[in-house]
Amino acid sequence: MDTVESDAPRPVLEGPDIERVLTRIAHEIVERAKGADDVVLLGIPTRGVFLARRLAARLEQITGRKVPVGSLDITMYRDDLRMRPARALARTEIPGDGIEDRLVVLVDDVLFSGRTIRAALDALGDIGRPRAVQLAVLVDRGHRELPIRADYVGKNLPTSLRETVKVQLSEEDGRDAVLLGLQQTAPAGEQ
Amino acid sequence: MKRHLISAADLTRDDAVLILDTAEEMARVADRPIKKLPTLRGRTVVNLFFEDSTRTRISFEAAAKRLSADVINFSAKGSSVSKGESLKDTALTLEAMGADAVVIRHHASGAPYRLATSGWIDGAVVNAGDGTHEHPTQALLDAFTMRRRLVGADAGIGRDLDGRRITIVGDVLHSRVARSNVHLLHTLGAEVTLVAPPTLVPIGVEHWPCQVAYHLDEVLPKSDAVMMLRVQRERMNAAFFPTEREYSRRYGLDGDRMARMPGHAIVMHPGPMNRGMEITAQVADSDRCTAVEQVANGVSTRMAVLYLLLGGAVFDSKATSATSPAPARTEENK
Structure with missing residues (x-):
């Protein structure tokens, strides 16, 4: 065992791992959706959008067809809005053909309490009526608070509640990695 | 905020x-x-x-x-x-x-x-x-309209109105819209010029962050947006200008004047419009007029x-962060 417990977050997935994981998820989507004819990928900002775009590129490689990809901001549907000052909104971009009767695959970086996904399902209901909704996440860290599960999981990462999971993607953070760290026990009154 | x-x-x-x-x-x-x-x-x-x-x-x-x-x-x-x-x-x-x-x-x-x-x-x-x-909300929607038209809806995200030249014409004295716009547009980096008859310029305007001009024709070619204010007839009991016709001739925006504005410039009006008074129907109905968009x-x-x-938490202004609630388990501190 490592004896030095450093505070620095430790990478559990590196760039090439993430590439492989996304390729696998793309193949799983094609397999389960029987060719992914009617798939629409919707990423949840911020990093879910980049993951959705990367998945769309892979799906195009596999199937030879363009796969519609967009983003779904869930801020206005959160159940914890009143616990913090009002947040800035992100972009919702629904692909031109809409989501009516399509197979919508929601894409997010980390699945934790499941509350984001609940909010996303509510948001989808105001936009249209998909044939089915599935969920793809890069990391499932457990500790669900709602009856929600992912259909495609990059990596199951058992964690304790004191740990933090941070996904970095080159589009936003300059590099690809999934970092496991310890929650900073901030002095009271901070933040 | x-x-x-x-x-x-x-x-x-x-x-x-x-x-x-x-x-x-x-x-x-x-x-x-x-x-x-x-x-x-x-x-x-x-x-x-x-x-x-x-x-x-x-x-x-x-x-x-x-x-x-x-x-x-x-x-x-x-x-x-x-x-x-x-x-x-x-x-x-x-x-x-x-x-x-x-x-x-x-x-x-x-x-x-x-x-x-x-x-x-x-x-x-x-x-x-x-x-x-x-x-203030009128000024915000005006700034929003300007940013959409002059910078672009998507290109404008995160940007202000740096260096845009905005001209506000008319009854500045009675106009809360003008006052809010001057403050907000200045904060957003725009250069504001007020154009009005001297009787309709408020006392103390020299302390406002803007220029004042008395001749519309000199300012129009240098404007990215021209905002026409409504002549508030209900407040005009003190006779601020000789006749409505004279006002209209000197400070009204008609087709000829609009043609002298730069090609990209827009015409704004907070409404309700007095057609034929501060703005002619030709200008009000042109696609450069953003009144309906506003x-x-x-x-x-x-x-x-x-x-x-x-939408967010309501913080008691008196008790400033004395008790920070336990960090909520949100998907953000995942």
């Missing part, structure tokens, strides 16, 4: 850009089949209007309803105010009914400030026009303001 929106001068550049960015996302809700968001469910917004207004009140009402808030409309006419009730007693009544936000229009300058600082009510106060003082943008902008004031 502050807890109330009383004056455009209270907004920092970052506050203002945040409101405009939020409004841009709100505008996209109007394109959806269900034009409603659940965000302010269970919150009550009171429209407290002591002065006649249709478009501002309807705009606030539409904005609050699109965010699922409950709306109570209170107009002074036909209410207890006409029986002599004071602002304080009206406010206490609204507080007892549980108003989370009060949108107030009042004929007396400073009434919203009084309401916000008196301790009569706990909710957020939004100034929807007070006397000849300010009308009304649509008003709903998006007011949604943004209501969301930013009411």
